Amino acid sequence: MIRQSYMRKALLVGGLMLMFPFSVRAEEGLTRAEVFRQVEALSALGDSLFHDPSLSASGKLSCASCHDEAHAFAPANGLAVQKGGATLQATGHRATPSLKYLQAVPQFTEHFFDSEDEADESIDNGPTGGLTWDGRANTLAEQAAIPLLAPFEMGNKTQAEVVAKAIKAGYEQKLRAFEPFLKTTSLFVVLTKALETYQQSWKIFYPYTSKYDAYLAGKVALSPEEQLGLKLFEDPAKGNCASCHISQPGHDGTPPQFTDYGMIALAVPRNMELEETRSVSSYDLGLCGPDRQDLHDRPEYCGLFRTPTLRNVATRKVFFHNGFYKTLHDAVAFYVLRDTHPDRVYPKDTHGTVMRYNDLPTQYQDNINKDPPFGERVDNNPALSEKEIDAIVAFLQTLTDGYTQSGP
Ligand code: HEC
Ligand code: HEC
Numbered sequence: 001m002i003r004q005s006y007m008r009k010a011l012l013v014g015g016l017m018l019m020f021p022f023s024v025r026a027e028e029g030l031t032r033a034e035v036f037r038q039v040e041a042l043s044a045l046g047d048s049l050f051h052d053p054s055l056s057a058s059g060k061l062s063c064a065s066c067h068d069e070a071h072a073f074a075p076a077n078g079l080a081v082q083k084g085g086a087t088l089q090a091t092g093h094r095a096t097p098s099l100k101y102l103q104a105v106p107q108f109t110e111h112f113f114d115s116e117d118e119a120d121e122s123i124d125n126g127p128t129g130g131l132t133w134d135g136r137a138n139t140l141a142e143q144a145a146i147p148l149l150a151p152f153e154m155g156n157k158t159q160a161e162v163v164a165k166a167i168k169a170g171y172e173q174k175l176r177a178f179e180p181f182l183k184t185t186s187l188f189v190v191l192t193k194a195l196e197t198y199q200q201s202w203k204i205f206y207p208y209t210s211k212y213d214a215y216l217a218g219k220v221a222l223s224p225e226e227q228l229g230l231k232l233f234e235d236p237a238k239g240n241c242a243s244c245h246i247s248q249p250g251h252d253g254t255p256p257q258f259t260d261y262g263m264i265a266l267a268v269p270r271n272m273e274l275e276e277t278r279s280v281s282s283y284d285l286g287l288c289g290p291d292r293q294d295l296h297d298r299p300e301y302c303g304l305f306r307t308p309t310l311r312n313v314a315t316r317k318v319f320f321h322n323g324f325y326k327t328l329h330d331a332v333a334f335y336v337l338r339d340t341h342p343d344r345v346y347p348k349d350t351h352g353t354v355m356r357y358n359d360l361p362t363q364y365q366d367n368i369n370k371d372p373p374f375g376e377r378v379d380n381n382p383a384l385s386e387k388e389i390d391a392i393v394a395f396l397q398t399l400t401d402g403y404t405q406s407g408p
Pocket of ligand 2: 233239240241242243244245262263264265266267268305306307308309310313316318319320321322328331332335369371372373392
């Protein structure tokens with residue numbers, strides 16, 4: 001039954017997510033058709049704004065410069081971090097994520113209880129959800145303000161500066177037209193809402209058109225290698241990947257998002273490429289700062305980052321929050337080598353000692369996740385062989401959208 005209804009369910013989830021924030025307006029006397037028309041128009045405006053470099057201090061950087069549709073809304077280049085700011089020379093310290101499949105990211109909470117009907121609802125899954133690597137934005141509109149105002153991204157100093165640029169670029173009338181619908185007199189609010197609505201266009205941002213979706217819908221078979229990869233991905237004694245990157249549809253047929261949105265410390269190696277723009281003693285500690293400001297006094301949260309979706313992961317050129325890994329094979333190998341062969345993961349200091357977990361200060365290293373495939377093993381053999389890693393990579397390649405029977 002799940003199979004037959006699978007694609008229908010995928011589309012339904014998409015449509016509902018888009019209409020939900022506006023459904024309340026329908027109750028206020030606007031017809032459904034009118035609400036739908038306004039949402040479509042707002043989305044079209046968001047599309048223009050998303051691709052418009054005139055909203056940046058440099059005049060050269062749009063959202064799309066870093067989030068390229070042809071690359072699942074991640075960068076086209078292979079840089080660990082993108083360049084931005086007024087002269088396009090500034091850099092942050094985080095890899096640019098894909099913007100696809102963010103529609104179901106729950107609001108950030110420190111105590112997440114799973115409401116999936118097969119899950120045990122009494123289990124506290126700990127900090128979960130929110131947008132960006134550290135979950136510090138709860139809506140796409142709130143999130144859009146971050147790059148517009150970040151000195152190393154679009155580089156505006158104030159919201160007023162963003163609005164002034166939008167007016168200069170000819171958007172005033174179009175933005176004002178949505179003030180009644182959005183019940184606001186702030187053009188900055190309209191602008192960020194438009195960007196949000198565009199990013200909720202399911203046909204573009206969550207189409208569920210991967211080979212794996214076709215497989216779940218019963219339309220195509222996986223190759224023997226992909227099938228093996230899926231098995232290893234799900235097997236708790238092998239990859240155990242699916243314990244965080246959920247791979248099976250929900251009880252009601254909801255398509256898997258390949259994440260449980262949990263915040264986890266993996267201790268990815270420090271990316272020395274970023275060293276020139278930050279001091280040797282500064283660390284990106286994710287949930288406890290410094291980008292995120294509200295959980296500074298929570299040492300148990302230092303080093304935690306949000307589990308990303310693995311949909312379209314094979315189109316990425318850099319992996320993890322700091323972009324340390326450059327190939328999917330190496331990114332997967334990290335999981336099985338970290339605790340069995342740390343010398344193959346971390347650099348050595350001048351005395352030849354392996355600098356284990358070198359991007360997380362010692363006092364926070366208890367936060368590091370040790371679930372399989374991590375952890376030391378009796379025989380010290382990695383949980384996955386090279387061939388098995390290749391199979392998982394082959395499986396991950398089935399998660400790329402745009403699959404047709406003749407090829408991905
Ligand atoms: C200079 C490159 C750059 C530009 C320009 C940029 N972004 Fe991003 N984007 C990033 C990076 C880096 C992150 C991760 C930020 C973090 O974790 O703190 C990100 C994160 C996001 C996220 C959160 C994704 C997730 O997985 O939670 C969204 C949504 C997003 N950007 C939308 C936008 C929008 C909308 C714009 C234009 C207003 C934009 N971005 C402009 C680099 C960029
Ligand atoms: C305990 C939860 C957990 C398990 C188990 C897990 N992951 Fe992850 N995964 C994460 C988190 C958290 C991140 C982001 C961490 C960061 O950037 O610091 C991540 C990131 C990734 C990335 C990088 C994605 C990107 O967009 O940069 C890949 C690839 C990946 N995981 C694949 C796997 C595979 C394959 C397995 C099984 C061998 C696996 N993961 C097991 C939690 C988990």
